[in-house]
Amino acid sequence: MxxxxxxxxxxxxxxxxxxxxxxxxxxxxxxxxxxxxxxxxxxxxxxxxxxxxxxxxxxxxxxxxxxxxxREPLQYLIGKSEFWSLVFEVTPAVLIPRADTEILVEEALARAGGEGKLLDVGTGSGAIAVSLATELPGWQVTGLDISAAALAVAGGNAEKNGVAGRVRFLQGDLAELPRQQYDLIVSNPPYIAQAEWDSLMPEVRCFEPKQALLAGNDGLDCYQKLADQAPSCLKSGGWLLVEIGYQQAAAVQRIFAAAGLGELFVRDDYAGQPRVVGGCYKK
Ligand SMILES: C[S@@+](CC[C@H](N)C(=O)[O-])C[C@H]1O[C@@H](n2cnc3c(N)ncnc32)[C@H](O)[C@@H]1O
Structure with missing residues (x-):
């Protein structure tokens, strides 16, 4: 038996x-x-x-x-993940949204008035763009990513969460942002340094997209590219807000300051680690 x-x-x-x-x-x-x-x-x-x-x-x-x-991540096995109390479809083409990234959503909401234009750079599953679109009915939201496969997932997530009509997704490289005047640019870009790769958990190192994680020798490449473009893509008084690795706050602030951004701030996550850096562009 x-x-x-x-x-x-x-x-x-x-x-x-x-x-x-x-x-x-x-x-x-x-x-x-x-x-x-x-x-x-x-x-x-x-x-x-x-x-x-x-x-x-x-x-x-x-x-x-x-x-x-x-060590395949649970979220890829069940095909979904929660973020901002919403459900997002996830596939191995996208980074699994992290709870810490909700800090970036909070900081964006704190700076968003009744209407405006927002760009989410490296949108992945669309977690940030879709969450902000659900909270900001008067805003035009654009999500940009280099990965067509990620954008297909993001589009489905906008639809499932009822904001497909208000979020536009674009394929492109963050080194050449759309030449629009945004009120807010938010990004959780790749920020892992090459030397850190071997120390990542197997769930991340073996299963999440490398393109979503790695950013050159020091992990700062994307911050430099975003900051360089802020003056041509932000309205005067607009903000660039980025998620950072916990040891990157000082370096990212230096990059932002050198690019002419002011009113720099660092926001910690709920574990007390620096998680978001922001700067305001004034003409
Ligand atoms: C850390 S993931 C963030 C995903 C999502 N925003 C989140 O917070 O869960 C970074 C994203 O940036 C995208 N990416 C990487 N290099 C890029 C580039 N040069 N231009 C545009 N997007 C890029 C990746 O495809 C990935 O979706």
Missing amino acids: SETWTLLKLLRWTTDYFAEKGVDNPRLDAELLLAYVLKLDRVGLYLNFDRPLIDEELDAIRPLVKRRGQ
């Missing part, structure tokens, strides 16, 4: 397996993965702990558990 796997037994086995493989939060990931395959929410999972799983369910779960054990 074959062994009976109840939901709780499988959850415990999967949690131990993930822990052995070095997965952060093994119990949470096991719950989210099983809930996804069984089409339950987490409460539903708890209410069904004693339910024996049928072979079809076990067959569907096994390969996903194996892939997570190989």
Whole structure:
């Protein structure tokens, strides 16, 4: 007779397996993965702990558990991620949106009046552009990315979140921003230095798009390119706001100051690490 796997037994086995493989939060990931395959929410999972799983369910779960054990990110396995309390589709073509990036959204909202024009550079999944569009009905929002595959995901996310009519997506290189006069330019650009690559977690290093992460020898290439273009792309009084790596605040402020941006500020994330640098352009 074959062994009976109840939901709780499988959850415990999967949690131990993930822990052995070095997965952060093994119990949470096991719950989210099983809930996804069984089409339950987490409460539903708890209410069904004693339910024996049928072979079809076990067959569907096994390969996903194996892939997570190989450190493939949970979000790619289940195809979605939450950001700004919205649901975003994610594929391996886009960076998985991080909670820390919500700080950049907060800082943009703090500077946005009733209407204006906003550019999100390196939009990826569209997390920043779509979130801001849901909050700023009077604004024209543009998301720019070099990756056509990422832009296809971003377009779907604008649609799913009800703002497709108000966000335009453009393929292009951040070294040549559209020559428009924006009130706000926001960006979470690639900012990992080449030397840091080997120290990244396997989830990031082996599965997220390299193009979304790496930015030259010191990780500062994109900040320099964005700052250089600020005077030709921002209205007087407009802001350039960027997410940064926690050791980059001083260097990014120097780059912004040299490009003529003023009123420089640094905003920490909720872990107390510098996370956003901003500067204002005045003609
Ligand atoms: C760190 S990810 C940010 C994605 C998304 N904005 C977020 O916060 O989750 C950086 C994005 O910049 C894009 N990118 C990389 N190099 C670029 C370039 N030269 N021009 C435009 N976009 C670029 C990548 O394709 C990627 O989507």
